[in-house]
Every structure is written in structure tokens, then in C-alpha cells.
Amino acid sequence: xxxxxxxxxxxxxxxxxxxxxxxxxxxxxxxxxxxxxxxxxxxxxxxxxxxxxxxxxxxxxxxxxxxxxxxxxxxxxxxxxxxxxxxxxxxxxxxxxxxxxxxxxxxxxxxx
Amino acid sequence: xxxxxxxxxxxxxxxxxxxxxxxxxxxxxxxxxxxxxxxxxxxxxxxxxxxxxxxxxxxxxxxxxxxxxxxxxxxxxxxxxxxxxxxxxxxxxxxxxxxxxxxxxxxxxxxxx
Numbered sequence: 001x002x003x004x005x006x007x008x009x010x011x012x013x014x015x016x017x018x019x020x021x022x023x024x025x026x027x028x029x030x031x032x033x034x035x036x037x038x039x040x041x042x043x044x045x046x047x048x049x050x051x052x053x054x055x056x057x058x059x060x061x062x063x064x065x066x067x068x069x070x071x072x073x074x075x076x077x078x079x080x081x082x083x084x085x086x087x088x089x090x091x092x093x094x095x096x097x098x099x100x101x102x103x104x105x106x107x108x109x110x111x112x
Numbered sequence: 113x114x115x116x117x118x119x120x121x122x123x124x125x126x127x128x129x130x131x132x133x134x135x136x137x138x139x140x141x142x143x144x145x146x147x148x149x150x151x152x153x154x155x156x157x158x159x160x161x162x163x164x165x166x167x168x169x170x171x172x173x174x175x176x177x178x179x180x181x182x183x184x185x186x187x188x189x190x191x192x193x194x195x196x197x198x199x200x201x202x203x204x205x206x207x208x209x210x211x212x213x214x215x216x217x218x219x220x221x222x223x224x225x
Contacts, residue, residue, distance in 0.1 A: 034213070043202055043216040044155075089154065093212070099145055099170065100206075100214050104154040 006103035023090035031094035118217035135203030
């Protein structure tokens, strides 16, 4: 079945460092891809999404490009801030499934 | 601007007790979900519903029950609570499953002692 694999954490970076969190997927159809963020003590919030190949989702300085040829949706940010410290989840959804499939999550800690 | 609302936010249960986690959404979404998130882990689907009167099991349904009598409400019932059910529970909803965004509640922290 459809699934998502994302890089294991935790990831610790200094402020203003470049961030990449890898995400690859397996799907039989043409899924939409998502990144969710979970701040401490809160629920998951949508960070960005892309619904078809070569689409780029972006929000709050984060970007991810839907790469069908490599089945990937890596999350990037050019300069992280302390406030970006959170757990990031990659996810996919398509009409073949009745739910969204989530990766295990990657914890990011940004130090001043 | 309520979105998905779940209660209670925190609860401590004794082994063998029962309780219901309430969830309601005001976005007229067809799909609703219950996930659990164990410490340091990802999300696991407990139950989901594709519309009023229809529910189905997810990955980890044992020890739980759900009902969906209205579009808005999707309560999760824990029968005979066990320590293994200590977790954070998230209710969520989406318009449908074809690539639409899932919206989450703020979570319910449950401890079984």
C-alpha cells in the first residue's frame, strides 16, 4: 500500500543554517503530498502541499517540490530560526486510500 | 473560526475505566478520523468515517469504538482503559480523501494509571 518514509531525527541546527528533511513516498496512484508541522503541545498544522508532479509548495520560507521521477518531496528552508523548532511530518493522500498516510516525523531543534 | 474541536484536553483514567473523547467539526467535512500519537512516534489511525452512519477500522482499532450519527460529531469511546492506551489522541477531518487537506484538533492527552 501507499506509504511515506522520511529521514529520522532528531535534527539539530544553529540559527540561520540551511535545512533539508528528506521524504520519499510509495504510491500506486497520483497522490497529493503534504508537510505538516507540530509545535510543542499542539496539534498538527498544514505547512505546505503540492497536488501534482513538479508543483512547488511553499509557506513561511519553507519549500518542497513534488518530484515524481524520484518519488520525493524534500522539505527545505534556507535559514532556520529558533521558532522553527518542531516536529515535521511528511504525508500523502490519494483517492485509493480513505486516510492520509504519515511519515514517522522528524524532530528539528534550532539553537541560537 | 472553530475548525475541529476535541475535548477533554487532558484526562487521567484508572485501569478498567471507560471514557469518551468528544470531537466536532464545523466545516461540513465528510471524512473524520481519530489518530493516536505515542511519545516520539508518528500517527496511527484508530478509526475513520467517510460520512454520517459509516465508520471503519484503521490500523489500531482494538480497545476503541466510534460512532458517527451526525456529520459534525465523531466521538471515540475507550472501553476498559489499559496503560497501553496512554497516548495523545487527535481528531481530524477532511472534505474527502482525494488529496484534500486534513485539519486536526489540538489533541487530547490521556494517561491510564
